[in-house]
Amino acid sequence: MLQKTLSNHLTKKMKWKIPLFDLDYNKQEISAVTSVLKRRWLTMGEKVEEFESKFARFVKAKYAVALSSGTAALHLALKSLDVKAGDEVLVPSITFVASVNAVLYCGAKPVFVDSTSLNDFNISVTELEKKISSKTRGIIVVHYGGFLADMDKITRLARKYDLFVIEDSAHSIGTKSGSKMAGALGEIGCFSFFSNKNLATGEGGMAVTDNEKLAKRIRLMRSHGMTTPTWERFKAVAFDYDIVDLGYNYRMTEIGAALGLEQLKKLISNNRKRKALSKIYIDNLSGVEQILIPFKNHPGDSSHHLFAILLNKKIDREYFMQKLRQKGVQTSIHYLPVHKFSYHRKNYPQKPGSLPISEEIGKREVSLPLHPRMSTEDVLYICQQIKKLIGYL
Ligand SMILES: *Cc1c(COP(=O)(O)O)cnc(C)c1O
Numbered sequence: 001m002l003q004k005t006l007s008n009h010l011t012k013k014m015k016w017k018i019p020l021f022d023l024d025y026n027k028q029e030i031s032a033v034t035s036v037l038k039r040r041w042l043t044m045g046e047k048v049e050e051f052e053s054k055f056a057r058f059v060k061a062k063y064a065v066a067l068s069s070g071t072a073a074l075h076l077a078l079k080s081l082d083v084k085a086g087d088e089v090l091v092p093s094i095t096f097v098a099s100v101n102a103v104l105y106c107g108a109k110p111v112f113v114d115s116t117s118l119n120d121f122n123i124s125v126t127e128l129e130k131k132i133s134s135k136t137r138g139i140i141v142v143h144y145g146g147f148l149a150d151m152d153k154i155t156r157l158a159r160k161y162d163l164f165v166i167e168d169s170a171h172s173i174g175t176k177s178g179s180k181m182a183g184a185l186g187e188i189g190c191f192s193f194f195s196n197k198n199l200a201t202g203e204g205g206m207a208v209t210d211n212e213k214l215a216k217r218i219r220l221m222r223s224h225g226m227t228t229p230t231w232e233r234f235k236a237v238a239f240d241y242d243i244v245d246l247g248y249n250y251r252m253t254e255i256g257a258a259l260g261l262e263q264l265k266k267l268i269s270n271n272r273k274r275k276a277l278s279k280i281y282i283d284n285l286s287g288v289e290q291i292l293i294p295f296k297n298h299p300g301d302s303s304h305h306l307f308a309i310l311l312n313k314k315i316d317r318e319y320f321m322q323k324l325r326q327k328g329v330q331t332s333i334h335y336l337p338v339h340k341f342s343y344h345r346k347n348y349p350q351k352p353g354s355l356p357i358s359e360e361i362g363k364r365e366v367s368l369p370l371h372p373r374m375s376t377e378d379v380l381y382i383c384q385q386i387k388k389l390i391g392y393l
Contacts, residue, residue: 017328018378021196021371024263024270032258039254044223047257052206054264055191061184061208063215066257067222070170070192072250073205074102074140077166077188080217081138083108088135090163092123093337093358095142099168100338103140111136112339112350115144115357118310119294122149124357129157138164143172143182145308145334146198146271148300151177151185158186166190171305173198174271182303183208188218193260198274198303199267201259204252221247270372274304277370277379281307284383290315290390306334307370310361315390317366327385330369337362 036047048066056064067073083089085107091100093112103110111131116124121144128139139158141149158165165186169175173191175182183189188211193204207218220226225247228238285291290312295302311317321331337358339350353359368382386392 015328016330018330018369018374018382019371020330020332020367020369022373023195023200024266024372028262028265029259032262033255036254036258041254043253044251045254047254047261048252051252051257051260051264054261055206056208058264058267059181059184059189059208060179061181061189062210063212064206064208065215065218065222066252066260067205067207067218068250068252069203070168070190070194070197070205071098071102072222072248073190073192073207074098074166074168075105076218076221076248076250077190077207077214078102078106078108079221080214081164081166081187083137086135087137088133089137090123090128090131090139091338092140092142092144093339093355094121094144094335094361095168095338096170096335097338097341097344098170099140099142100344108137109135110348112337112348112355112358114355115361116150117357118292118360119296120147120298121145121294121308121361122147123154125150125153125157128154132157132161132163136161136163138166138187140166140168141186142168142170143175143302145295145306146171146173146175146303147295147298148172148175148177148182148302150300155185164188170194170197172303173305174267174303176301182301184210187211188214193256193263198271198305199260199263201256201263204256204260217245220245222250223247224249266372271303273372274370275302277374277376278304278307280376280379281368281370281383284380285309285386288387288390288392290392291386304370307368308334309366309368310364311366313364317364320389321366323389324382324385329382329385332367333362333365334367335362335365 052064083106087108089103091110100110114127115121167189169183169189170192172182189208191206193201225245228241292310
């Protein structure tokens, strides 16, 4: 039965008329990978170094450390700040589970904070302040869908209570904040290059910071706490090594870095395409009263990673998503609130109703396809199907 469901699902997936996301890969990516293979050095070499320095320049941070995933970046960011058992870290509940799990990996306690409103899913600054205790060490901010959180207020709050700010910038590659970039606004910024992100390498991540000590610590922990990396030994700069910290294997491959360099070149123009497509969605769905479009009047910049809508309470979301699937349109949910998952509920129970906005978003949100290879016609088709579906036309 399960097997059958799975294979049905796979066949359907192959037939999506408009998938939720798609890679923007072409000849450049293929030749970048081929040239790595020809050079016969597969991990942590010249390409990784080049990707780090170009990425640091892109986000206007002093240091960038390439890692195996966004989750690894979050883990090492917290580790480098000595987050440990007994500490509390403030986290949104409307996020990918990894933002919360990174806190758990350190033995610390995640304290869930509600979203601002149904129009702004980002962490609520008012709720943040209420949840600060003597054990609070810092805040993890997620710029939902790429939309910049209220960093002025958050940074001010952090300074007032002497807390660190880690930006989970998995959605917000390229989001601006005045002359600065998202990811370089707090102590450490964490990026993900997972397949469905704006910059995709399959798996991969980056931690960025202006703090030399933190950068060094993250760099060290990325590869077993080892003093001299393999690359240095290969270049015969060093022959022996010591282990000076408890580290991990969170290294990036040369193939990943080569893909990242190509993807970085396309990022600004692809984010622009995402913005234009989002505007077409807004223009065509704004009149539909059963649908609320969050962030429609958001004052800050966005990398437009997601296009989220909130369905009217009366609309059955399951039915809505099924119907769109029949029309070849893939949709998803961002997110089911983390505090409601079985594991997190069991280990970190919240008072019922204490995160009302997150729960409402979790019940009513639907993400529509958004990626740079979509056409205007694709968006118009989706909007038309939605309007038909809810009886607007
Ligand atoms: C994708 C994502 C992550 C995790 O990144 P990985 O590279 O998949 O480990 C963390 N936080 C958010 C908000 C994400 O969307």
